[in-house]
Amino acid sequence: MKKTVFAVAVWGCVAWLAISCQKNNHQFDASGTFEANEVIVSSETAGKIIQMFAEEGKTLPKDTPAAVIESTALELQKAQIEAGIEALQQKTSDAGPQIAVLEQQAAAQEQQVAAQQEQLRILEREKKRTENLLKAEAATQKQLDDINGQIAVLQKQIAATQQQIEATRKQVAAQKATVATMNRSILSEKKPLEKRVEQVNEQLQKTTVKNPITGTVLVKYAEAGEVTAPGKPLYKIANLNVITLRAYVSGAQLSQIKLNQQVKVLVDAEGDTYKEYSGIISAISDKAEFTPKTIQTKEERVNLVYAMKITVKNDGYLKIGMYGEVKF
Structure with missing residues (x-):
């Protein structure tokens, strides 16, 4: 009987030592929970x-x-605005036909002036010839006077035709200005409507x-x-491909960590085993806070700690809210 009790006692000590050794092997420097950058x-x-x-x-x-x-309501609204733009386009005046008639008239008058100027050149040559003949007493003064009279009449005709051309050109310019003024007042309503179409298109994309x-x-x-x-x-x-462990360290531990430092991250696996990951410290808080209630014991929750974030590449096993432990 004594041997049995002694054997049980020895076995209990061995088991306790094994458990103690296992716990010591998994001591950690900080702990926390996993989180991700969530977007709503x-x-x-x-x-x-x-x-x-x-x-x-x-x-x-x-x-x-x-x-x-x-998007039915927005599409109907867009169609209504576009119909308004088309209606504005139909209200505009087209001065093209009237201007074409006036420009044809001006072109005919310019041709007439060209013909008259050619006649004038012929009469000028005839005048010089008659003057030479008069000096040689081969022509009369009346012949020269008749030519001078024809030249004077032709010059007046040319001046009158040129005035007609100028008047026609002014009519063309006035017609264009009138139509442009009328169209400008109509088309001034077009730009705000086009802006409304752009706004509706943006809403349709959304x-x-x-x-x-x-x-x-x-x-x-x-x-x-x-x-x-x-x-x-x-x-x-x-994005769960890369997940963040938010852990907490005491003020005394701050000297042991720095940004971009590589650390070991341990998470619970089957039984008493741990699954190990490599992590990088991506942020260290510069403001102390009380230990969160979900971390450590009731006594330790009154201590001031500093939060840090550790970025861990996720193989699919890590979940949001899962506990993790850190070894520096």
Whole structure:
């Protein structure tokens, strides 16, 4: 009987030593919980949700459609504005036909002036010839006077035709100015309407909700068929490929850590084993705070600590809210 008791006692001591050694092997310098940069995606426009592609646990690439909001009202509004722009275009005056007639008239008058100037050159040559003949007493003074009279009449005709051309050109300019003034007042309404079309187009683009980051959908807040509004959450997403452990250290431990320092991160596995990851310290708080209630014992929660963030590459095992321990 004594031998049995002694054997049990020895076995108990061995077991206690084994457990103690195992615990000592897994002493840690800090602990905390895993978190991720979560993004809550909301609709930027109001309307009925036609399609919802975001599903909990589903991975969505960046910029892919996550939801489609009904756009019938916006499309009707756009069509109405575009019809107004087209109606304005029909109200504008076209001075082309009237201006074409006036320009044809001016061209004919210019041709007439050209013909008259050619006649004038002929008469000028005839005048010089007659003057030479008169000096040789081969022509009379009356012949020279007749030519001078023809030249004077032709010069007056040329001047009158040139005045007609100038008047016609002024009519063309006046017609263009009048029509331009009329059209300007009409088309001044066009630019605000075009701006409204741009605004509606922007709203139409927002009816397709684009996923902002590549990640996994954590929570889905809305379903197809529901009515949403600007700012109303549709789903929550986070990139779980890289996850962050928020841990806490005491003031005395600050000298042991620095930014970009590589550390060991341990998480619970099967039984009493741990799964080990490599992490990088990405942030260290410069402000002390009380130990969070979820960390350490009741006595230790009254101590001031400093938060730090450790970036860990996730192999799929790490989950948000899971506890982790850190070894420097």
